[in-house]
Amino acid sequence: MSWTDDRVELLKKMWGEGQSASQIAKELGGVTRNAVIGKVHRLGLSNRATTGAKAAAEPKEKPAAAAKPAPKPKPQPKTEPARPVTPAPAAAAAPASDARPMVPARKQIIPAGQPLPPQPSANEISPEALAKVNEVEKKAKKLSLMELTERTCKWPVGDPATEDFWFCGLPVQQGKPYCEAHVGVAFQPMSARRDRKR
């Protein structure tokens, strides 16, 4: 693969959006994150927009435009661009306490009035998928918001307004934000969600 104009454009766009090099690489396909980073540097768009707060770049090394044949084997100063980390998945504010009930005794939870994430109502979801979810939620890692990573299932369980709230946390399915079971209920094939109007 080569860096065609549109590929570069996408690269710029995504990088500008704060996407990670690996994410960009996946999106582009045919390149590794190294390739992306290399290109980013060559394009000279290294530092990204910070939260506006600490936009001040450090003096760093002087340009030294002229070829300065001084390949000193000295380790780089290693700077800290202080990037904005990975965008945290927006979610309802977590309860003040972090305590996690050992046995969440799943009870019928009625939404606390806040807009909950896609908690598909029982009808309309394939029974098999639902059963699988209920089963898998017993094995859930029950992660807190901040424990979530790119490869942990981000399916929310429970009511954010109570202590009985956590994220699944099981290994995600390739490229998806959820584990296999939750992908099952999150992404209904259009064929399967034919209107069953009430």
Add this chain to the structure above:
DNA sequence: CCCTGATTCGC
């Protein structure tokens, strides 16, 4: 171990 970006250097 998973990940992040940065740099080097042979191609």
Add this chain to the structure above:
DNA sequence: GCGAATCAGG
């Protein structure tokens, strides 16, 4: 110019 290898760090 390109990007794998490597580094430095979270």
